[in-house]
Amino acid sequence: MIQTIIFDLGGVLIDWNPEYLYRKLFTDETEMRHFLENVCTPDWNEEQDGGRTIREATDYLLAKHPEHAENIRAFYNRWPEMLGGAIAGTVAIFKELKETGKYQFYALTNWSAETFPVALEQFDFLGWFDGIVVSGTEKDRKPFASFYQTLLNRYQVHPEEAIFIDDNLRNIRAAEALGIASIPFTTPEALRADLQARGIL
Template sequence: MTKTIIFDLGAVLIDWNPHYLYRKIFDEEAKMLHFLENICTPDWNEEQDAGRSLEEATQLLVDRHSEQEEYIRAFYGRWDEMLGGAIEGTVDVFRELKESGKYNLYALTNWSAETFPIAQERYEFLNWFDGIVVSGTEKDRKPFDSFYHTLLTRFDVHPSEAVFIDDNLRNVKAAEKLGIDSIHFTSPEALREELEKREIL
């Protein structure tokens, strides 16, 4: 029986995308994509999710790419401009689950400890969770088993009684290996269908 629902946040409940900022900065899409694929890369960003400070991360790239300093410093200097808003369809699903009173609701998110407070201030629904585990605070992240175990242990969650929702298939597969029923998020509509199949909604 499902007792616990675990949500990822970025691209599931919150629309976060560096393109929103860098389209304002670069006049050509190709230049923007090259910058985000080769300088401020997803792998670089994940190290901040794992606890590296924004100052250290920024300086690392400035030292390597001094000609791009202005663009590099914008990543965290104007980070809030990457937030596109709530993904309302998923928030509606979340609200229904919360109002049912049937489930413990947690978030397991790869997110810098330094930028997460900005999201907390902006999105009221983050207060609906019974607990949130933030990678940057824990200095650990998905898809490592230890990060999932942090949530399971802290909130006394049994893997067989939980459902995990994430847009990253890598993270979904990692949860499944731990015995957690998982949903690969592609859209709010598809999520609702999956939860209805499980008779959770």
């Protein structure tokens, strides 16, 4: 029986996308995509999720791509502009589940420890969780099994009694390898249908 629901945050409950910022900085879509695919890349960002400091990350790219200095600095100087807001449909599902009083709720998120306080200030629903495990704080991240294990151990969660919701299939597979039933997130509507099919909602 499911007793614990574990949410990813970015892409599931919170709309975060660097393009929201960089569309303001680039007039050419192709140039913007080239920058995000070759300079401020997802792999580079994941290192901050794993505990690298913003200063170290910025200095690294400035040394490697000095011609992009202004746009590199903008990544964290204007980071809040990458937040598109809450994903309302998922927040509504979270609220319904919370109101049943049946489950414990945790967040397992790949997020820089230095930017996560911005999210805490902006999104009230983060206060609904019984616990939040932030990769940048732990200096560990999805999809590494040790990061999932941190949550399981800290909150005495049994894998067979939990379900995990994430928009990244790599992270879903890692959870399933630990015996945690998982739902790949695509849309709030699909999530609702899946939870209803499982008798959770």
